[in-house]
Amino acid sequence: MSFCSFINFMSNCSFNIIIMTEKKFSRNKQEKIDLIYDNFFKLILEKGYHKTSTNHIAKSAKISIGTIYKYFPKGKQDIMRKYFEDTMENIFNISGLYNVGENKIRDFLKDFILILYNNHKEKKAYNIAFRSAIQSDKMLLKAHKERLFDSFKNAAQKLRGKNEIFNQIPEERLIKLFIFLYNLINALIYHHLSVMRLFDTDMELTDYLSNLTTFSLQYLTRVDNKK
Template sequence: MSNIPSVFRGFVSNVLKNHKENKGYNLAFRSAILSDKDLAQAHKERIIKISTGIVEELQESSAFFKSREKKRLINSFVFIYNIINAIVYHHIVFMDLFQKDEDLIDYISNLLAFTIEYLQKNSNIENIL
């Protein structure tokens, strides 16, 4: 499990870059999904589809992920998507949570590794699928 945070660094870095480059769009999209139930549902389905793809890739390339139940991993990645976006959104929109982006990326990457391990041991999240 010790090398798992490194798996996430590139992903978190891309999310951060996307949020910075598309700040206006992201703010407008958040507003839109709050007022449009169909758009919100489509967004949820997209998150599940993306999470499923990530899990399938990881299960092909990692013994750790291969040994885990696919449905629980997908639920975990949907949960993780929400964690990443909430933290990055607040970092970009409201206040810098860390002085350097690299520190934020390291923090979130380690948080994600812990979250996956925790969620695989505990079924405390809502069954998303």
């Protein structure tokens, strides 16, 4: 029996079968899904969301169109939805963000901005696509809003426990503030990266955003107190 035959024989043994089958299937499946994501976003950068068709994705990923519809039965809409769900945890569960001491809100905001900014840079295609997708998929917009609320509820609770200033703001209000800042920052980063540059350098943008959010936080807290 040659070595190869031995390997083949071994691969039929039961203790191996299960492990390999699981690995193989799950690896292949995730590989295909990643291929679809990668090529989808690659094409969006090249041609835009609406000119990227499921057939283009299949051809670009060198898989069959049927495979795309196996994993994403509603085509592009499902690619967006599932990517949205798959990346749920990536943005806001960064523990470092919440190690904020007294009087360090400015640093907290700066970190927050950098996270959003890097997310935009790294996932430019996704962000372009997401803006397009929520126009025609109201469920996705709803899910996005709900996730924002949940994430910032979580963040607010953590921060109020650690920081005196945050603690003075009612939780509900703090969540709304964070959602506002999130929208504010995203609107400007998106505009800067995908519509028209606001500054010559990205550093100038993040510096500006840092001051802008501090200003906005003060402005909104002041307005709040007047009411």
